[in-house]
Amino acid sequence: MRINDKNIAQYLEKYMDGQTSVDEERMLASYFRKHGDKPAPEGVDCEDWQVYREMFAMFEPKPQAS
Numbered sequence: 001m002r003i004n005d006k007n008i009a010q011y012l013e014k015y016m017d018g019q020t021s022v023d024e025e026r027m028l029a030s031y032f033r034k035h036g037d038k039p040a041p042e043g044v045d046c047e048d049w050q051v052y053r054e055m056f057a058m059f060e061p062k063p064q065a066s
Helices: 006-014 022-035 046-058
Strands: none
Touching: 006 022, 022 046
């Protein structure tokens, strides 16, 4: 299943409960890279959205050293 605006609240709740898989956490990080600058989707508090954005920014891939 893919993470989208309709199910993001469920995945965030699952993440905060420590119930996400590594793949789901990667999908969350990817979602925030692509959609994190948008307003909070339905079901997610605006203040919480900002916290999630900052938290998942830490998941940004690091550039590879050559």
